[in-house]
Amino acid sequence: MATNAEIESQIKAREYKAGFVTNIESETLPPGLDEDVVRFISAKKGEPEWLTEWRLKAYREWLTMTEPDWAHIGYPKIDYQDISYYSAPKSMDDKPKSLDEVDPELLAVYDKLGIPLHEQMALAGVAVDAVFDSVSVATTFRDKLEEAGVIFMPISEAVHEYPELIKKYMGSVVPQRDNYFAALNSAVFSDGSFVYIPKGVRCPMELSTYFRINEAMTGQFERTLIVADEGSYVSYLEGCTAPMRDENQLHAAVVELVALDGAEIKYSTVQNWYPGDENGKGGIYNFVTKRAVAHTNAKVSWTQVETGSAVTWKYPSCVLKGDNSIGEFYSVALTNNYQQADTGTKMIHMGKNTKSTIISKGISAGKSQNAYRGLVRMGPMAEGARNFTQCDSLLLGDKCGAHTFPYIESKHPSAVVEHEATTSTVSDDQLFLCQQRGIDTEKAVSMIVNGFCKEVFKELPMEFAVEAGKLLEISLEGSVG
Amino acid sequence: MAAEFIAQQLTLAKNISPLAWLTSTNERGQQAFSQAELPTKKHEDWKYTSLYNLSQAGFAATAPEAQAHAPVIPGLSAHRIVIANGEIDTNASDAAALELVVRFRDARPEQQEIIRGLLGEVKADRGHLFADLNDASINDGLFLLVEKNQRLEHPLHIVYANSCSSTAGDEAFTVNTRLLVALEQGAEATVIEHYAGDDTVDGVQNNFTNAVTEIRIGDNAKLTHYRLQLMSESAFHIGGTFIDLQRDARYEGFHLGLGTALTRNDIIVNHNVGGSHCEMNGVYVPQNKQVIDFHTCVEHKVAHCTTNEVFRGIMNNKAKATFNGRIHIHPDAQKTLAELSNKNLLLTNTAEINTKPELEIYADDVQCAHGATVAQLEEKARFYLQSRGISKEDAEIMLSFGFINELLNGLNHEEIGLWLRPQLAQRFGRSDDLSAQLTGEL
Numbered sequence: 022m023a024t025n026a027e028i029e030s031q032i033k034a035r036e037y038k039a040g041f042v043t044n045i046e047s048e049t050l051p052p053g054l055d056e057d058v059v060r061f062i063s064a065k066k067g068e069p070e071w072l073t074e075w076r077l078k079a080y081r082e083w084l085t086m087t088e089p090d091w092a093h094i095g096y097p098k099i100d101y102q103d104i105s106y107y108s109a110p111k112s113m114d115d116k117p118k119s120l121d122e123v124d125p126e127l128l129a130v131y132d133k134l135g136i137p138l139h140e141q142m143a144l145a146g147v148a149v150d151a152v153f154d155s156v157s158v159a160t161t162f163r164d165k166l167e168e169a170g171v172i173f174m175p176i177s178e179a180v181h182e183y184p185e186l187i188k189k190y191m192g193s194v195v196p197q198r199d200n201y202f203a204a205l206n207s208a209v210f211s212d213g214s215f216v217y218i219p220k221g222v223r224c225p226m227e228l229s230t231y232f233r234i235n236e237a238m239t240g241q242f243e244r245t246l247i248v249a250d251e252g253s254y255v256s257y258l259e260g261c262t263a264p265m266r267d268e269n270q271l272h273a274a275v276v277e278l279v280a281l282d283g284a285e286i287k288y289s290t291v292q293n294w295y296p297g298d299e300n301g302k303g304g305i306y307n308f309v310t311k312r313a314v315a316h317t318n319a320k321v322s323w324t325q326v327e328t329g330s331a332v333t334w335k336y337p338s339c340v341l342k343g344d345n346s347i348g349e350f351y352s353v354a355l356t357n358n359y360q361q362a363d364t365g366t367k368m369i370h371m372g373k374n375t376k377s378t379i380i381s382k383g384i385s386a387g388k389s390q391n392a393y394r395g396l397v398r399m400g401p402m403a404e405g406a407r408n409f410t411q412c413d414s415l416l417l418g419d420k421c422g423a424h425t426f427p428y429i430e431s432k433h434p435s436a437v438v439e440h441e442a443t444t445s446t447v448s449d450d451q452l453f454l455c456q457q458r459g460i461d462t463e464k465a466v467s468m469i470v471n472g473f474c475k476e477v478f479k480e481l482p483m484e485f486a487v488e489a490g491k492l493l494e495i496s497l498e499g500s501v502g
Numbered sequence: 503m504a505a506e507f508i509a510q511q512l513t514l515a516k517n518i519s520p521l522a523w524l525t526s527t528n529e530r531g532q533q534a535f536s537q538a539e540l541p542t543k544k545h546e547d548w549k550y551t552s553l554y555n556l557s558q559a560g561f562a563a564t565a566p567e568a569q570a571h572a573p574v575i576p577g578l579s580a581h582r583i584v585i586a587n588g589e590i591d592t593n594a595s596d597a598a599a600l601e602l603v604v605r606f607r608d609a610r611p612e613q614q615e616i617i618r619g620l621l622g623e624v625k626a627d628r629g630h631l632f633a634d635l636n637d638a639s640i641n642d643g644l645f646l647l648v649e650k651n652q653r654l655e656h657p658l659h660i661v662y663a664n665s666c667s668s669t670a671g672d673e674a675f676t677v678n679t680r681l682l683v684a685l686e687q688g689a690e691a692t693v694i695e696h697y698a699g700d701d702t703v704d705g706v707q708n709n710f711t712n713a714v715t716e717i718r719i720g721d722n723a724k725l726t727h728y729r730l731q732l733m734s735e736s737a738f739h740i741g742g743t744f745i746d747l748q749r750d751a752r753y754e755g756f757h758l759g760l761g762t763a764l765t766r767n768d769i770i771v772n773h774n775v776g777g778s779h780c781e782m783n784g785v786y787v788p789q790n791k792q793v794i795d796f797h798t799c800v801e802h803k804v805a806h807c808t809t810n811e812v813f814r815g816i817m818n819n820k821a822k823a824t825f826n827g828r829i830h831i832h833p834d835a836q837k838t839l840a841e842l843s844n845k846n847l848l849l850t851n852t853a854e855i856n857t858k859p860e861l862e863i864y865a866d867d868v869q870c871a872h873g874a875t876v877a878q879l880e881e882k883a884r885f886y887l888q889s890r891g892i893s894k895e896d897a898e899i900m901l902s903f904g905f906i907n908e909l910l911n912g913l914n915h916e917e918i919g920l921w922l923r924p925q926l927a928q929r930f931g932r933s934d935d936l937s938a939q940l941t942g943e944l
Binding site (some may be wrong): 334401426432434436440441 | 550691846848852862864868874876
């Protein structure tokens with residue numbers, strides 16, 4: 022057995038690894054939000070008139086809305102005038118033409134995070150779009166993707182190059198006034214990724230976006246739009262980190278997925294925003310709106326591993342509009358220390374024979390609160406629709422909480438909805454069995470937790486699954502015994 | 503309209519002839535209710551149930567003179583009390599039953615003291631605005647006290663029979679009823695709350711009943727509680743049931759929602775000391791355009807308590823049902839065992855069910871599970887019956903009936919099951935033959 026001192030030093034060494042700050046000269050807007058700020062962001066991006074108006078409309082809607090308070094989370098009131106809504110590394114002003122022109126310090130950041138931007142270093146078959154504070158800094162493998170006809174670029178560029186697509190699909194899944202945070206995002210979104218997969222194309226590699234908040238006092242508002250045309254397939258990964266800071270930072274993103282007839286989109290997230298320290302100081306407030314529309318025979322699958330953020334408010338949803346469409350949601354949400362998570366999904370069954378599966382695993386440790394909140398709605402036309410939901414919670418420690426709020430609404434007799442939920446703890450028997458075989462407590466708990474999450478991890482692309490397993494281990498440090 | 507409804511109800515509450523020793527409760531209730539707003543769909547607790555129809559219906563200041571046609575449960579030897587249109591009908595009630603309970607109005611000073619000590623204690627501040635309205639308007643009520651180690655030989659059967667007929671020119675009225683039950687250490691009792699309509703009159707009976715029941719079950723005591731709501735299909739019913747469990751106490755409840763245009767029942771169970779058990783079952787079978795809403799909340803405040811909750815519902819025609827079952831495990835409630843199951847059958851594509859089984863858990867060494875399903879009748883089961891020569895309609899009726907019959911079979915008082923079965927069978931059957939067969943066979 023390791024001595025206490027050894028364990029302590031191990032724990033210290035294994036704290037939030039992505040918590041470093043990079044000194045990069047940035048152009049940051051002073052805190053505050055009004056129409057001029059919205060116009061400034063729009064002008065900075067050289068956006069066409071219609072988009073500026075679109076943003077302003079969202080801003081005006083936002084002013085009339087109130088912050089939602091129904092979630093099982095508590096945080097001090099956010100002062101929206103105290104946040105800077107635009108920050109960009111200065112060296113990005115003249116857009117780099119290729120990776121060679123990108124500020125080496127910026128690239129070093131991603132190297133440090135283990136995100137290889139250099140194409141030769143890239144893991145085989147993953148194209149990465151890196152978003153640093155508010156702008157996209159680099160997108161790899163663009164040429165190769167273009168060959169296949171796949172469009173993968175920062176949304177700010179897509180606005181100029183493919184205005185019709187953006188005009189047609191942006192806001193079609195998450196309208197401007199969908200909710201408070203989506204409206205805010207629509208007004209001030211800075212950048213994000215745009216993906217278009219043409220008819221019948223199977224995207225030759227995994228696409229990935231990596232988000233990084235660096236500047237203090239800023240918020241990050243990115244927007245992702247993925248359109249999979251008829252019969253196409255894409256797998257998309259998203260990762261996030263932020264430096265350790267004492268103040269709370271706001272992250273309000275919007276993700277829209279459109280799966281046209283017969284298309285399939287697989288969207289995976291490993292969210293590791295800075296969760297705050299062990300006393301609950303600092304950390305990211307993560308208020309994210311993610312939604313997908315699945316047309317006839319389409320399939321959308323959300324997989325998420327949520328280990329970071331001080332506050333998580335996130336409900337990746339599927340609107341199963343077309344007949345025979347499928348929605349899936351696999352989630353592991355782990356909270357430790359003073360983290361709070363209120364996360365889950367919505368499955369809106371509109372078409373006939375639509376199917377959805379929800380597997381949610383919540384793990385709470387320390388003094389954290391972890392809630393699953395999900396909605397399954399069977400519309401009046403959802404003949405033969407089927408849903409299965411399983412949400413399990415694991416409690417590690419007697420000061421944390423695990424909650425389940427499933428909403429089930431059914432208006433069709435032939436729709437079948439099943440919901441199961443359990444809550445338990447790692448039992449003494451399980452621990453004893455492991456210890457008997459020479460596995461120490463911490464290892465044993467991590468093993469059991471990994472087993473608990475297996476169903477979800479197996480849905481993740483391989484590299485992510487490894488990362489997710491490690492993340493869990495780190496996030497659980499110090500929560501046992 | 504919402505403001506008018508509140509103002510109207512408040513005026514009704516203020517016009518009661520109050521009991522001097524309850525005026526402080528009345529005033530507190532009036533104060534709270536006057537500041538209340540009628541909840542809308544934006545309120546989480548009322549998301550699926552609209553009070554619009556209730557707020558649109560005007561209510562007369564006084565209830566008409568009642569002609570009691572209070573139903574009897576055949577074969578059940580019970581002490582029966584009939585409350586017709588809000589007033590105790592001494593002729594229809596058993597003399598022995600009236601001896602058992604204390605009417606608030608007739609309470610002696612020392613009894614007043616006890617009642618005042620208990621009233622509102624169990625409810626605490628948990629109720630919504632209708633509980634405040636009830637407080638605002640109490641000028642009568644029933645109090646059952648079962649003393650230490652006493653056992654009530656026969657169930658106490660309280661029939662709330664409301665009767666008015668629009669065709670006879672009666673106006674709709676409001677009744678606020680209050681029941682207080684206290685079981686001392688080791689006591690045992692059965693209480694049947696029976697909300698009945700009046701089948702003998704024609705026309706719309708859109709009365710509004712606002713009932714609050716407070717129950718305290720002492721150490722080692724046991725209460726079997728039936729709350730049967732079989733009112734007219736045009737009536738409104740809002741009920742609050744609040745239950746406190748002391749050490750090793752046991753509560754067995756059966757809640758039935760059958761009648762009314764709008765029912766909203768809130769059932770709140772508190773495990774207060776430890777070792778207590780709550781066994782709660784419920785059935786709701788709305789049809790036509792009925793709306794039935796059950797909100798249950800079990801508070802596990804301490805360690806070593808158990809809860810088993812099963813609710814089943816069948817929705818027919820354009821009916822709408824809501825079930826919200828909450829289990830709340832407080833930080834110190836280790837070793838809790840709690841299970842909640844809610845199953846629903848939708849018979850038509852115009853019916854609607856909204857269910858939300860919630861778990862809120864702050865303790866780690868607990869075992870909690872909940873399950874909810876919504877479905878239609880199983881195809882295979884129906885085929886099995888059809889293959890044996892039973893018509894499709896009959897098969898459907900039998901299966902629907904079987905879905906809830908399980909809970910009726912579990913009732914402690916067989917007579918109640920026997921009496922309820924034909925009424926339920928008729929809901930699905932409409933064919934007297936089949937309902938007779940079903941009830942005969944089962």
